[in-house]
Amino acid sequence: MKIYAQGLSETAIAVKIKEKMQQMTLEEKIGMLHANGLFTSAGVTRLGIPDLMSDDGPLGVREDLKSNWASAGLTTDSATFFPNGSALAATWSADLARRFGVAMGEEARARGKHIMLAPAFNITRTPLNGRTYEYYSEDPFLNAQLAVASVKGLQSQFVAACIKHYAVNNQEVDRSGVSVTLSERALREIYLPAFKAAVIDGNAWVVMSAYNKFRGEYLGENKYLLNDVLKGEWKFKGLVMSDWGGTHSTVNAANHGLDIEMGSRQPYNTNYFADPLIAAVKDGKVSQSTIDDKVSRILWVMYHTSLATNAPAGKLNTPDHSKTVYDVATEAIVLLKNSKQMLPLNTAKYKSIAVIGDNATQTFHSGGFGAGVKAKYEVNALEGLKSRIGNRVELKFAQGYKPDYKNNYNAQRKEAANKPDMAMIQQAAEVAKNSGAAIVFIGGNREYESEGSDRKTLDLPFGEQELVDAVTAANPNTIVVVVGGAPYDLGKIKQNNHTIVFSWYNGSENGNALADVLTGKVNPSGKLPFTFPVKLEDSPAHALKTYPGENHVTEYKEGILVGYRWFDTKKIEPMYPFGYGLSYTNYAYSDFHTNKAAYKKGEKINVTLKLKNTGKYAGKEVVQLYVTKDGSKVERADKELKAFKKVMVEAGKEVIVKLELDVNDLAYYDEAVNNWVVEPGRYKLQAGSSSKDIRSLVNITIN
Numbered sequence: 001m002k003i004y005a006q007g008l009s010e011t012a013i014a015v016k017i018k019e020k021m022q023q024m025t026l027e028e029k030i031g032m033l034h035a036n037g038l039f040t041s042a043g044v045t046r047l048g049i050p051d052l053m054s055d056d057g058p059l060g061v062r063e064d065l066k067s068n069w070a071s072a073g074l075t076t077d078s079a080t081f082f083p084n085g086s087a088l089a090a091t092w093s094a095d096l097a098r099r100f101g102v103a104m105g106e107e108a109r110a111r112g113k114h115i116m117l118a119p120a121f122n123i124t125r126t127p128l129n130g131r132t133y134e135y136y137s138e139d140p141f142l143n144a145q146l147a148v149a150s151v152k153g154l155q156s157q158f159v160a161a162c163i164k165h166y167a168v169n170n171q172e173v174d175r176s177g178v179s180v181t182l183s184e185r186a187l188r189e190i191y192l193p194a195f196k197a198a199v200i201d202g203n204a205w206v207v208m209s210a211y212n213k214f215r216g217e218y219l220g221e222n223k224y225l226l227n228d229v230l231k232g233e234w235k236f237k238g239l240v241m242s243d244w245g246g247t248h249s250t251v252n253a254a255n256h257g258l259d260i261e262m263g264s265r266q267p268y269n270t271n272y273f274a275d276p277l278i279a280a281v282k283d284g285k286v287s288q289s290t291i292d293d294k295v296s297r298i299l300w301v302m303y304h305t306s307l308a309t310n311a312p313a314g315k316l317n318t319p320d321h322s323k324t325v326y327d328v329a330t331e332a333i334v335l336l337k338n339s340k341q342m343l344p345l346n347t348a349k350y351k352s353i354a355v356i357g358d359n360a361t362q363t364f365h366s367g368g369f370g371a372g373v374k375a376k377y378e379v380n381a382l383e384g385l386k387s388r389i390g391n392r393v394e395l396k397f398a399q400g401y402k403p404d405y406k407n408n409y410n411a412q413r414k415e416a417a418n419k420p421d422m423a424m425i426q427q428a429a430e431v432a433k434n435s436g437a438a439i440v441f442i443g444g445n446r447e448y449e450s451e452g453s454d455r456k457t458l459d460l461p462f463g464e465q466e467l468v469d470a471v472t473a474a475n476p477n478t479i480v481v482v483v484g485g486a487p488y489d490l491g492k493i494k495q496n497n498h499t500i501v502f503s504w505y506n507g508s509e510n511g512n513a514l515a516d517v518l519t520g521k522v523n524p525s526g527k528l529p530f531t532f533p534v535k536l537e538d539s540p541a542h543a544l545k546t547y548p549g550e551n552h553v554t555e556y557k558e559g560i561l562v563g564y565r566w567f568d569t570k571k572i573e574p575m576y577p578f579g580y581g582l583s584y585t586n587y588a589y590s591d592f593h594t595n596k597a598a599y600k601k602g603e604k605i606n607v608t609l610k611l612k613n614t615g616k617y618a619g620k621e622v623v624q625l626y627v628t629k630d631g632s633k634v635e636r637a638d639k640e641l642k643a644f645k646k647v648m649v650e651a652g653k654e655v656i657v658k659l660e661l662d663v664n665d666l667a668y669y670d671e672a673v674n675n676w677v678v679e680p681g682r683y684k685l686q687a688g689s690s691s692k693d694i695r696s697l698v699n700i701t702i703n
C-alpha cells in the first residue's frame, strides 16, 4: 500500500476527514470555502484545522502582504528569485523543472505556505500576451513535460502546486470578460494536455480556475471544464480555487465545481461562498453533500500539506537554491546568432568592453502588475560581468535608453514610448567607439511585459533599435543581448548584427549566468519555447484577426494550428523557429532508426540515433522528435513535437540517444466519437535540432 505524507494511507486519511467533518457545523464548513485574507482561507481552530496559506507563484515565494496588497514590511520574507516560466521552458529540461519545483517547495515550506500558486502554463497563443513570460510554451507536449516535473518537485516538499489558469486563458486584454470559443479538438490537443498531465501524471493537488469565460460560462463556474472534465474524466481529487476575484455566482459556482472563492473582498462574510452560500444550502439550491465534497477536498489537500506531520521544515535562500537557479538560467539562454564566432568572448583580445543599455543594470524580480518576489539578491548583468571578467577587462557602462511608456501600468494594451533619447545614444556610441568591443542589453522588462495587459506590438521599445544601430556603427565588435520573456521583432538586428543572444528574467543568478555563457564557461543550450514571427500578422491569431475578439468573444479560428504548427503547415518562414538555439559547438545526427517498421496500438516505439559533438566545446543538445501523419483524413499540423531529450556530449565524442513514444501518442482527438483515435497508416518521424532544422527522418507504419 502506498504510504502518504503523514504515514497514513489514503484510507486512513479518508477516515480522518470523515471524523473532522462529523464534528463541523454548516457555518464552519462554509467558513472554509472563501478567503479570510489576501492569500488565506479559514480552518476550524477548535478542531485543530489550521488556516490554508497560499502564495504566488511562479517567480518565487512572494513577500508577505497586507490585505490591501501593500508590503507587510517584514524583514524575514526575502526569497530566491527563480527564472521566469518561458526561461525554464527554454531549458527543455524536465530535470531542471523538477529541481526548480523542489527548491521553490522548500522555500514555501520555510515561509509557512501550503499552496504555491504555480506553475502557470497557459499556451502561448499570441506573442503579445503580457503573461507570456510567466507561461512556458506554445507547444502542448513541452508544456506538459515541464508542468508534470514542476508539480512533482514542488509537492515532494508537501507543498501543493496550484496549476493555473485553467483554462484557455491566453490573453490579458479583456481577461475578465472575454469568452473563448474553440473546437473540442483544439481544446483537447493544444490547451488541455498540460493540465491533464499535471493532474493525472503529476498528481497536482490544487487547480486555479481562470478569469475568462469558456463557451459563454466563466471558468469559475464552468460545469464542463470543472465537473465533467477535471473532476469527472481526469478524476481530480484535489480542490479548485478561483483566481483572485474570479468568482461570479454562488449557486452556479458551487454546483459546477468551484471549491474555494479566493480574492474575496471584505467584509468576507458577504462574499459568494460565505453567507449567500449558507442561504443557498438552506434554500435547497446547493446540497449539503456538495458542501461536504468541497470541505473534504480541502481537508484532503491539508493532510498532504499543512496537516502532514512528517513534512520537512523547509529552507530559504540556500546556496543549493542559488545553484538550481544558476543552472536553469545558464541552460535557458539562447544563442540566436554567432556568425563571426565572436562568442565565446575572448577577453584577452580586449582591454575594455562597453556595457550598454538599461537592461544591463535592471533587475527583474519585481515590477509591473502581478506576482514578483522580494529577492534576497539579484546579480544584474553588469555585476555578473564585473565579477567574472572585471579584473581583466575594463567595463565601461552607458545606459543608452530609459524605459518610458505611453500609457500607465493598467492599460490593457501596453505601449512603450518609442522615442530614442539621442543624447544617451550618442554617449553610448562614444563609449562603444573607445572600447574594444560592446555588449548592448535591450529588450523588455517586468513593467513592459506584465499581467493585466498585452503588448500592443512586437517592436523593440524605448528607442532600442536606434541604440543598437548607433553602437554597432561605432564599434563593429558589438554583441546584442535581448532580455525578455516573449518574442520581439528582431528583424533588423538579425539582418545587421552578427552576434545575438536571448536572455530572460533570469532569476537571482541572472548576471552570473549570462557572463558565464558569454565567456564560454557554459556552452549555451537553450532552445526557443515559442516561434518568433517575422511580423505579428504571420502569427495565427493575428493572421485570422481573432485576437483580442469582438464583443467579448474570441474564436480560436486557427484551431490546432498554434505556434509552429501554423507556420510549418502554412509554409510561413518565421524569424526564429520553435526549438531553435545555437551552441559553441556543432552536433551531427546519424543512424536514426526505430526498433521496428510497423506497430500496433498499445506498443512502444523505440527511437535511437547517434549524436556526435563535432566541435571543440563540450555541450548539451536538445534532440527533438517531430511526427507527421502522411495523407491523414483529418487536418494535421505539418509537424508535432512528440519527444525530446537534452543530452550532454563531450567535444569530439558520440553518444547514443534513445527516445520512446507510445503509439497512442500519435492519436488525434476525433470529435465524432469524442475520443482519441490513432489513424492507421504511414507516419514520418523527424529528428532535429529545431522544428525547422530536421536532420534525419524515418517512416513507420501503424496497423
Ligand code: BGC
Residues within 6 Å of the ligand: 056, 057, 117, 164, 243, 244, 371
Ligand atoms: C493572477 C493569479 C495570481 C493571483 C494572486 C491574479 O491576478 O491572475 O495568477 O495567483 O492574482 O496574486
